Amino acid sequence: MYGLGLAKGLMVTMKNFIRPPFTVQYPEERLPQHPRFRGEEFVWYDERCTGCASCAKYCPLGIIKIVTSPSETAVLEGDKYDIEVFDIDIGRCMFCGLCVEACPYDALFMGSGFERSRYQRKDLVISVDELRQAVKRPSTWFRPQLENAQYDPQEGKPLAWEDVGREKWPWHKQEKAGAKINRTVHRGGAESSQDKK
Amino acid sequence: MVPFLQDNVIYRGVYCWLGGNEGNAQWCGRDGLLPGGYEWVAYFVAGLTIMLILVNGALLGAAVFVWAERRLLARFQARRGPNRWGPWGILQPIADLVKLLIKEDIIPTAADRIAFTLVPIIMLMSLLLSLAVLPFARNTYLANLNIGVLYIVAVSSMTTIAIFMAGWASANKFAMFGAMRGVAMLISYEIPLILSLVGVVLIAGSMSLVSVVEAQYLPFILVQPLGALVFMLGITAELNRTPFDILEAESEIVAGYHTEYSGIKFALIQAAEMAGVLAASGFLATLFLGGWSGPFLSTQLGALWFLMKLSFFVFLFIWIRATFPRLRIDQIMAFAWKFLLPLAMINFLATAVQVYFFGFYHGDVPGEITRNEQWVMAAINVPLAVASIAAFGHFAREGIRVPAVRLESIVPTPRVAEVD
Numbered sequence: 001m002y003g004l005g006l007a008k009g010l011m012v013t014m015k016n017f018i019r020p021p022f023t024v025q026y027p028e029e030r031l032p033q034h035p036r037f038r039g040e041e042f043v044w045y046d047e048r049c050t051g052c053a054s055c056a057k058y059c060p061l062g063i064i065k066i067v068t069s070p071s072e073t074a075v076l077e078g079d080k081y082d083i084e085v086f087d088i089d090i091g092r093c094m095f096c097g098l099c100v101e102a103c104p105y106d107a108l109f110m111g112s113g114f115e116r117s118r119y120q121r122k123d124l125v126i127s128v129d130e131l132r133q134a135v136k137r138p139s140t141w142f143r144p145q146l147e148n149a150q151y152d153p154q155e156g157k158p159l160a161w162e163d164v165g166r167e168k169w170p171w172h173k174q175e176k177a178g179a180k181i182n183r184t185v186h187r188g189g190a191e192s193s194q195d196k197k
Numbered sequence: 198m199v200p201f202l203q204d205n206v207i208y209r210g211v212y213c214w215l216g217g218n219e220g221n222a223q224w225c226g227r228d229g230l231l232p233g234g235y236e237w238v239a240y241f242v243a244g245l246t247i248m249l250i251l252v253n254g255a256l257l258g259a260a261v262f263v264w265a266e267r268r269l270l271a272r273f274q275a276r277r278g279p280n281r282w283g284p285w286g287i288l289q290p291i292a293d294l295v296k297l298l299i300k301e302d303i304i305p306t307a308a309d310r311i312a313f314t315l316v317p318i319i320m321l322m323s324l325l326l327s328l329a330v331l332p333f334a335r336n337t338y339l340a341n342l343n344i345g346v347l348y349i350v351a352v353s354s355m356t357t358i359a360i361f362m363a364g365w366a367s368a369n370k371f372a373m374f375g376a377m378r379g380v381a382m383l384i385s386y387e388i389p390l391i392l393s394l395v396g397v398v399l400i401a402g403s404m405s406l407v408s409v410v411e412a413q414y415l416p417f418i419l420v421q422p423l424g425a426l427v428f429m430l431g432i433t434a435e436l437n438r439t440p441f442d443i444l445e446a447e448s449e450i451v452a453g454y455h456t457e458y459s460g461i462k463f464a465l466i467q468a469a470e471m472a473g474v475l476a477a478s479g480f481l482a483t484l485f486l487g488g489w490s491g492p493f494l495s496t497q498l499g500a501l502w503f504l505m506k507l508s509f510f511v512f513l514f515i516w517i518r519a520t521f522p523r524l525r526i527d528q529i530m531a532f533a534w535k536f537l538l539p540l541a542m543i544n545f546l547a548t549a550v551q552v553y554f555f556g557f558y559h560g561d562v563p564g565e566i567t568r569n570e571q572w573v574m575a576a577i578n579v580p581l582a583v584a585s586i587a588a589f590g591h592f593a594r595e596g597i598r599v600p601a602v603r604l605e606s607i608v609p610t611p612r613v614a615e616v617d
Contacts, residue, residue, distance in 0.1 A: 003586060006521070013273045013520040022275040 036141040041111030043138040044131040045161040048107035051081030055099035063089040091124035106165035109138030215239035259472035260290035273519035302460035312366035317465035323355035334499035345406040367457040375453025379444030385533040390431035392541035396548035410488035414568035419575040422582040423544035440521035478510035
């Protein structure tokens with residue numbers, strides 16, 4: 001009969017009218033974010049970083065600038081450096097995450113932020129001081145094992161440097177502070193069993 | 198005091214408060230503030246008061262309707278709508294109005310200045326004039342004209358002229374397109390619209406809206422289902438609302454007839470359109486849903502009943518707008534001439550026969566149609582409505598018949614030599 005199609009259409013809109021609105025009121029409400037989101041606000045652990053600048057070398061855009069000087073506490077080894085400049089120009093960053101993949105010491109992580117808009121381009125450069133002071137909530141991208149410890153970048157407390165790496169590295173901090181430590185590297189279960197044989 | 202105003206509660210209140218002296222004792226019964234001989238001041242002030250209430254009420258209602266429409270349309274589309282300023286964003290129309298007020302009021306160089314400027318005034322005027330006969334509650338109206346229904350039809354038709362003036366005076370092709378489409382559509386829809394009102398007038402035995410309300414022992418939407426349907430659809434077209442908004446189709450012709458309007462002129466045109474929806478809902482409520490009458494407290498809270506019925510129709514208009522896409526011009530014309538017009542005629546003829554039978558049942562003097570007779574009429578008219586919608590829906594659906602393209606006419610087939 002004529003008009004039944006119209007009635008059907010009216011019912012469709014009425015169904016939408018009754019259900020709650022779809023819109024999220026962004027500044028007040030937020031959708032839950034994925035923990036492996038690759039966002040801004042890089043998380044950098046000074047204690048883990050040796051200043052090797054692998055991240056800067058691997059960056060496809062060349063936007064990480066690192067200036068180091070030999071540390072006075074371990075001059076002879078030549079492998080300890082003071083990091084003077086660690087600039088990340090996120091205005092040009094494409095958030096590929098290759099710097100995080102490249103870091104041999106698990107010192108650099110992606111963050112979860114997306115709200116770092118500024119009026120000036122130069123304000124988009126993250127300096128080393130900012131990196132040192134930032135809240136350490138690394139994204140679990142490239143280190144999903146962090147999720148096994150019930151860690152969520154949106155909630156919970158920030159992670160300390162000891163908890164983020166693939167392995168414990170207990171002597172590194174003291175070494176950076178200048179202490180001479182006799183290194184006996186523990187290489188996990190398989191190798192240690194080989195050593196016993 | 199003018200006789201047709203003496204029933205008006207507001208008018209009598211203001212008039213008697215100011216200038217009820219000996220001469221007016223039969224209406225007021227006590228002395229007013231002004232000394233004798235100054236009744237004309239009271240007359241003037243009382244008239245101004247009513248006009249102030251009507252005009253500002255209409256414009257304020259338009260503002261509230263803008264907000265309600267945006268909110269409800271948003272909910273129909275699973276959005277939230279304006280919710281930033283005021284509780285639930287109710288102050289949004291004020292922000293809109295301020296924005297429109299501080300905008301530049303542009304008149305194009307090629308435009309006919311006088312006609313261009315007159316358009317918003319005529320649109321708003323025809324709307325406000327039509328509100329004069331609308332009874333908001335018992336004894337609350339500006340004028341109880343004995344030709345009320347005719348007056349509404351006559352006055353609201355002026356919008357068509359304003360729309361064509363806008364299109365012509367703008368010297369803009371889109372405005373002209375919109376105005377031409379609009380005039381073609383509006384004039385076509387006038388006919389079923391007026392014919393659908395004839396049934397109501399026949400039953401009530403009067404064109405006065407107050408008499409129509411008082412004659413509704415049943416809501417006329419039951420007694421006159423076809424009339425209500427045709428009037429509802431026709432008034433949707435008269436209000437230029439989706440799905441009949443071809444005259445300001447924003448996806449085809451920029452903004453149709455008000456393309457060139459900006460600033461306060463645009464605001465006035467919008468206000469007239471929005472308040473037009475309220476006025477149309479008010480007329481629907483008055484003519485087909487019993488106006489101020491209701492099962493409880495209709496003498497004390499008649500205005501509340503009226504407002505509830507009005508809001509129901511407003512919601513219906515918004516619901517229709519949220520649902521249906523814009524029709525093509527041929528579909529619109531087919532709908533008016535092939536669907537609404539026959540339905541209005543059927544309704545008119547059926548009602549005329551019924552009124553002749555019931556009204557003159559008791560003798561030569563046309564009698565009142567009583568409650569039971571209205572029930573009988575409803576019992577006849579509702580199945581009639583369903584049957585005629587089913588029958589004439591077929592015609593409306595067809596639209597323009599396009600001749601089927603034959604393959605032979607495009608691809609020339611090799612002719613076989615004719616053999617005798």
